[in-house]
Amino acid sequence: MSASTVTLFGHWICPFSVRVEFALAQRGIEYTIVDVPPRAVRPKGFVVPEEFIAHSPKLEVPMVKIDGEYLADSIPILEWLEEKFADSSLLPQGDDAQAIVRDRVEWLNKNVYRPMIGVYYGTDAALIQESSVAFMKAMDTIDEWLQTSPWLAGDTPTLTEAIMAGVYTRLDGLRRLGLTGELPASVQQHIERCTHLVGWEKVQWSEEQTNDFVGRFLKYREIQNAAKN
Ligand SMILES: N[C@@H](CCC(=O)N[C@@H](CS)C(=O)NCC(=O)O)C(=O)O
Incomplete structure (x- = not known):
């Protein structure tokens, strides 16, 4: 077991x-968190740690040390964890199986995250609806993957589940911000399976967090729409 220090x-x-916190927790890697709220949610007067400013090239979270x-x-970062903590991998054995995971990670990053962000940053009902349709279309592809395995890329949770953890935590919030359409049953079952993973406990949102997320983006919409008129 590694005695690495992870922040x-x-x-x-x-x-x-x-994604990163889920991967750390799911793998049983010990870590400490330095809370760095992104600009949009940063409280007035919050002092961004010098260490973060010095080492984060784009001043974006996540960053790990x-x-x-x-x-x-x-x-x-997820790949780096694979290198550093080989004994608790979220990649399957074998080059071909690993290539599938990596392809799917990239696919989800693009085809699920873009429309997801489109829903919560959407200020216009038509665009929110369009993002919603694109999001549900992506869920149909996930449905196809889940027809052949219980997890998104095989018989065990992988990096693909880490990617989707960032989506699943906010699903209730997304609904309240305009996400429409029904998730395929296979995806609903996958979400249920994910909620039993050890990593989930660390990343799941309380009702208060969902309310906070929804409130912030409703406010954002209000401000953007007021500026348009
Ligand atoms: N490509 C980056 C995207 C990270 C990103 O967009 N982070 C946002 C917060 S969700 C951020 O820190 N933005 C800078 C800011 O708002 O201060 C990744 O996958 O880590």
Whole structure:
């Protein structure tokens, strides 16, 4: 077992941070969190840690520090954890199986995250609806994957589940912000399975967090729409 020291600079509301925190917790890696709220949710007067400013190239969370070395950007971080903590991998055995996981990670990053962000940053009903349709279309592809395995890329949870943890935590909030359409039954069952994973406990949102998320984006909409008129 490694005795590495891991620090995550992140924030619960950031779905990219959630990916990393889920992966750390799911793998049983011990870590400490330095809370760095993204600009949009940063309280007035919050002092961004010098260490974060010095090492995060784009000033974005998540960033991790492992034994004194830093890396930002969630997917590279997930890969770095694979390198550093080989004994608790979220990749299956075999090059072909790993390639499928990596392809699906990229696919989800693009085809689920874009419309998801479109829903909560949407200010116009038509665009929110369009994002919603694209999101549900992506769920149909996930449905196809889940027809052949209980997890998104095989018989065990992988990095693909880490990516979806950042989506599943906010699903109730997304509904309240305009996400429409029914999730395929297979996806609903997958969500249920994910909620029993050890990593889930660390990233799941309380009702208060969902309310906070929804409230912030409703406010954002209000401000944007007032500026348009
Ligand atoms: N590509 C990055 C995206 C990370 C990202 O967009 N983080 C947002 C928060 S969710 C951020 O820190 N933005 C800078 C800011 O708002 O201060 C990743 O996958 O880690």
